[in-house]
Amino acid sequence: MREELISLREEALRDIAAVTNTPAFERVRIAYIGRAGRLTQAGEKMRHVPKDDRPEIGKLLHEVRQVITGALESRAAELRAAMEAAELSGVDPTLPGVAFAAGYLHPLQMLQKQVVEIFRRMGFALAEGPGIETEWHCFDALNTPPDHPARNEQDTFYLPDGRLLRTHTSTVQIRTMETQAPPVRIIAPGAAYRRDEVDATHLAQFTQIEGLYVDEDVTLGDLKGTLEYFFRELFGADTRVRFRPHFFPFTEPSYELDVRAAALGGGERWLELAGCGMVDPAVFERVSERRGDDAYDSRRVRGFAFGFGLERLAMILFGVPDIRMFVENDQRFLSQFSR
Amino acid sequence: MKVSLEWLKDFVPLPESADVLAAALTDGGTEVIGQEERGNIPDKVVVAQILSSEQHPNADRLSVCRVEDGSGQPRQIVCGAKNYKVGDKVPLALPGAVLGKDFKIKAGKLRGVVSDGMMCSAKELGLAEDAEGLLILPPDAPVGHLLGELFQPDTVLELEVTPNRPDLLSIQGIAREVATLTHAKFHVPTISDPTIAPAGERVQLRDGGCPFYSARLIRGVRIAPSPPWLAARLTAVGLRPINNVVDITNYVLLEMGQPLHAFDYGKLEGGIVVRSARDGEKMQALDGSDLTLRAYDLVIADGVKPVALAGVVGGVATSVTEITTDILLESAWFEPTRVRRTAREFGLQTDSSYRFERRVNPAGVLAASARAVELILQVAGGDAENQTLVAGVAPEDAREVFLDNDRCRQLLGMEIANDEISAILERLGLVASDSGLWIVPPFRPDLTREVDLIEEVIRVAGIQRVPSRLRAFPASSGIADRRHDRAEILREKLRGQGFSEARNSHFVSAESLNRAGVEAAQAMTIRNPLGAEQALLRPTLQAGLLAALAHNVRHGTSSVRLFEMGPTFTKEGERVALGIITTGAVTKDTWKTASELTDFYDLKGVVEAVFGTMAVTPSSDAGLSACLESSLTHGILQRVPREVAVFYDAKTPVFYAEVLLDRWLEAEPGVVRVKPLAKFPSVERDLAVVLPTSIPFVEIEHSLQAAKAAHLQEIFLKDVYRDASGEKLDAALRSLTITLTFREATRTLTADEVDCAVATLRDHVKTELGATFRE
The missing domain is CATH 3.30.930.10 (Bira Bifunctional Protein; Domain 2)
Structure with missing residues (x-):
């Protein structure tokens, strides 16, 4: 038994040393310490060892087992290390990473989302209206007289049935007030259409963002505060906003809004970015006639409205030289707007 | 709208710098979109007199002139212009003068002939935007003197006047606005209204589009180029001088905002009739275009023919020319919508139609006529009839508007004293009437409602005084x-x-x-x-x-x-x-x-x-x-x-x-309800179904589902195999390897249970679709 254990030890150490890969290692491991392995069987033979010899043989068996398992473990570690070394040989960590490339959102969409988020923080809800509109919603309700130049066929697209493509998103003001009583606080992005010949700064269809706030105690101060906050959120804390008196049929007083900010190329130049004003009482009158109630009685409610073109804003902000790039859909252009 | 500051100064003292003025106007709602310096005559440009002019020997279009420049030594100049005659005084740029940014005048030869300087046009000297031919100087201009001594430098502002402010379409209107915005005093020379007499048969108004018409006859005028002061003011704001009488009508249009028209009285056949055109009637306009009129066009006619498109453009037939001696000066008021429609139909936007479309001040019709007569007599001579003939009545534009000062403060969201509100409105020309009522002057047709007055208050007070307020209220999403x-x-x-x-x-x-x-x-x-x-x-x-x-x-x-x-x-x-x-x-x-x-x-x-x-x-x-x-x-x-x-x-x-x-x-976004995670393992079995390619996968999937095999949880298509050569599989068939997943939530499935379920599935697909299976 003693000799048998010693030769078992020698053979095992030889076999383990000879192993060079994992399957061979497994075979050797099972051959010696598996359920039917030679060492396991040797252990079972202990029953037949005379009682007196047992302490000595038992001790030897224990030693042999320790030697073999120790050798297996260290061989296993060597094999893992060799395997890892083989796997890593020739690996160059400076090779480029590989990932599935996500696409890009349209820059106008990204900017629009940013704008909407800022107004939502101030408690504005979204609103929508159709692109094909009635003359009443686009002009009459917005206090634009019947012979106003904007209404002629030179400036506005008409459909054969007399409807038109809205020339501004201000129609959404009317659509909203028709169905919703004050207070109203909405932000409405959407397409607008004007009969402009397409060139580097004009598209016949462009994007506007409209806002309206009507309640019992809305003031010109609210208009100022709201738009100042908006532009500072959008362009940064250094943004300066100037309200320049202007004229629009549907607001009074009316202002054009000029902005200066480092984000807009800095400079000393005021950039005209938006139109705004207090809702003209005539607009409330038209809406009231349509609604047949006094929810928008101009003696009780007041409001402000504003609107701006998204393309112009994006052109200045992103340095886009030609407005047509927004509808060209060149992936080399779109892929620059990662985030 | 272009405004000469020199002209503006006739009516209001201006701030020291043009920039300050521009900022005041912009802040007041009239944006200044351009600013140009005019009349800064370069050095080495002198007054010269043309002594002789001969054809250039080598160039048909050029002449060779001898001019006196004050030195006593005649100078030879080659010149391309045709609008001068010998004896005229003209600007002469001497060698060394620099015109414009960097056009340096040098002595040299032009087509082989010596030219010792250059005679200049108004454009070349920066006096006008556009001018043809030499600038002809007045006969009393001193030869040899620097031209700069004759011309005053001027600044021209280009303003964007909003459509609600027709009163700003004149120098006087801008002056009034400047006075209001800068706290300066506005002064207009008083012109006594002329004596008027009913026109009777001489002017007949037959269309509501012209409620008021005046005509003044001036006999014996001498048509000539305008004097320099007049030509300079017109050219400064972009108009081309034509002749003294026409220039005066344009001058008064610019100064007072009232368009005027001068007819050659000798060419009028009978009295003036203001009527709608007859459909198809023809008229040649001053710009040379032949117009075919329609019934809605309002025309000024004589007894025979239309002589002007009312408020838009005059006709060639009765226009003032060099041989005109007697003129009939029209000053009238036309309905804005009529003028707009006609101007648009013909694509003729003129200085006149632009103003009529936006509503001319009806109270200024006669004053403009009187001012023009005064100036015509001054520059063209002649005798005016004593009376101005009038027909119809000028619309009454004065009105009273109520303003509640509290409502003003509420809308603006700022404190402003009653006294200040009143002071602003008074500076704008409004007059306080009974409690809260204000009388609006006729030149402000835009002020008809309370909110219009509130707008004026904040426009003049300045929005920068309004404290910004930021409030947020929750919005329920829709x-x-x-x-x-x-x-x-x-x-x-x-x-x-x-x-x-x-x-x-x-x-x-x-x-x-x-x-x-x-x-x-x-x-x-x-x-x-x-x-x-x-x-x-x-x-x-x-x-x-x-x-x-x-x-x-x-x-x-x-x-x-x-x-x-x-x-x-x-x-x-x-x-x-x-x-x-x-x-x-x-x-x-x-x-x-x-x-x-x-x-x-x-x-x-x-x-x-x-x-x-x-x-x-x-x-x-x-x-x-x-x-x-x-x-x-x-x-x-x-x-x-x-x-x-x-x-x-x-x-x-x-x-x-x-x-x-x-x-x-x-759609309502659904709410996620979490399913319990499986505690027991699933069992997967692959099934290779062989069927004709013509049977779509979706049918096989339906068939498997219809088998209602126990414990089946998922059907997943793992592989599609076809062999076009037909060697391993008939080319009309395909083999679909489908991974079937079985699971029971409460226990581990036995192999027998899964085998049984797979058998059910196989049988069903076999019976229903005739499938065979590859192992």
Whole structure:
């Protein structure tokens, strides 16, 4: 038994040393310490060892087992290390990473989302209206007289049935007030259409963002505060906003809004970015006639409205030289707007 | 509107610098969009007199002049202008003078003849924007003196006058505004209204478009070029001098805002009749165009013919020319809408129509006439009839408007004292009447309501005094919020699938739809499109996305993955659609992996990744096309037919999907309810079903589901095998390896249970579809 254990030890150490890969290692491991392995069987033979010899043989068996398992473990570690070394040989960590490339959102969409988020923080809800509109919603309700130049066929697209493509998103003001009583606080992005010949700064269809706030105690101060906050959120804390008196049929007083900010190329130049004003009482009158109630009685409610073109804003902000790039859909252009 | 500051100074003292003035006007709502310096005559330009003029020996268009420049030594100058005569005094730039930015005058030869300087036009000297020929100086200009001594430097501002402020379309109106905004004093020389007499038969008003007309006859005028002061003021603001009488009418138009017209009285046949034109009546306008009039055009006629298009343009037949001696000066008031319609129909926007369209001050008609007569007599001589003939009555534009000062403060959200409100309105020319009522002057037709007065108060007080207020109230979200948010989710999902967002014009042409294989008949048409290219509204997104794909392919992008979300227009209404287009490699090749060309199943996978599984019904059309349908959306998925794709220069197969989104966007987003996680392992078995290729997978899937095998949890298609050679498998057949997953929530399944379930499935597919199985 003693000799048998010693030769078992020698053979095992030889076999383990000879192993060079994992399957061979497994075979050797099972051959010696598996359920039917030679060492396991040797252990079972202990029953037949005379009682007196047992302490000595038992001790030897224990030693042999320790030697073999120790050798297996260290061989296993060597094999893992060799395997890892083989796997890593020739690996160059400076090779480029590989990932599935996500696409890009349209820059106008990204900017629009940013704008909407800022107004939502101030408690504005979204609103929508159709692109094909009635003359009443686009002009009459917005206090634009019947012979106003904007209404002629030179400036506005008409459909054969007399409807038109809205020339501004201000129609959404009317659509909203028709169905919703004050207070109203909405932000409405959407397409607008004007009969402009397409060139580097004009598209016949462009994007506007409209806002309206009507309640019992809305003031010109609210208009100022709201738009100042908006532009500072959008362009940064250094943004300066100037309200320049202007004229629009549907607001009074009316202002054009000029902005200066480092984000807009800095400079000393005021950039005209938006139109705004207090809702003209005539607009409330038209809406009231349509609604047949006094929810928008101009003696009780007041409001402000504003609107701006998204393309112009994006052109200045992103340095886009030609407005047509927004509808060209060149992936080399779109892929620059990662985030 | 261009304003000469020198002219403006006649009526109001100006701030020290033009910049301060410009800022005041801009802050007051009249934006200054341009500023130019005029009349800064360069050095070395002197007054010279032309002594002789002869034809240039080598050039038909040039003359050789000898001029006196004050030195006593005649100078020889080659000149191209024709508008002078010997004895005229003209500006002469001596060698060394620099005109404009860097045009240096040198002595030299022109076509072989010595030219020792240059005689100049008003434009070359920066006195006018546009001028032909030499600037002819007055006969008393001192020869040899620097020209700069004769001309005052001037600054010209270009103003953008808003359409509600017709009162600002004159120098005097601007002066009044400047006085209000800068706290200066506005002064107008008082012109006594002329004696008036009813015109009787001499002027007949037969159309409501002209409620008031005045005419003054001046006999014995001498038509000549305007004196320099007059020519200079007109040229400074961009008008070209014509002759003294016409120039005076333009001068008064600019100064007072009242358009005037001078007829050659000798050419009028009978009295003045203001009437609507007869349909088809003809008139040649001053600009030379032949107009065919229509019944709604308002004309000034004599007894025989129309002689002017009322308020728009005069006629050639009775225009003032060099031989005119007697003139009839018209000053009248025309209905804005009539003038606007006629001016627009003929495309004739004149200084006159521009003002009448925006409403001329009816109270200023006679004063302008008197001012013009005074100036004509001064520059052209002659004798005016004592009386101005008038017909009709000027509209009464004065009115009273109520202003509640508290409401003013409430709307503005600022404190402003009653006294200050009153002071502002008074500076604007309003007069306080009874409690809260204000009398509005006739030159401010825009002030008719309380809010108009509030606007004036804050315009003059300045919005910078209004304290900003920022308040936020919670908003309950509505359907538009949901549509917006759900659309954003779609965008993010598509972006994650490697698609970039496109935006195309909503306008399309019938041709582009046909080319894209889209039925154009259903598209909405524009009545007045910008051109055939943009004559329709897009019924689908397909044409635009194909064009976008073509643009990218043509610019060398072989892998195109684009989507667009936006409105489409059909007779049924506006619907938001999502279009997805792709061609070429799914991803970029990398050093590690080569990409595969995208195919039908890639795009189908994208659609399913975004919307979940959709029912797919293969279309009966030729080619590869299928209808997509789920409970919230439907659409199409197709391989774009090759004959269509070639138009767009596609080099690899193109795949396109489009679904309608409205119901999906408006759907209530479901709430997730968590299912318990499995505690016991599942068992998978592969089943290789062999069936004719003609049987779609969806039928096999349905058949497996219909077998109602116990514990079956998932059917997953793992492999499709075909052998075109027919060696290993009949070419008409295919083998589908389907992984079946079985699971029981409460225990581990036994092998027997799974075997039994698989047998059920096999039997069902065999009986129902005639399938065989590969082991």
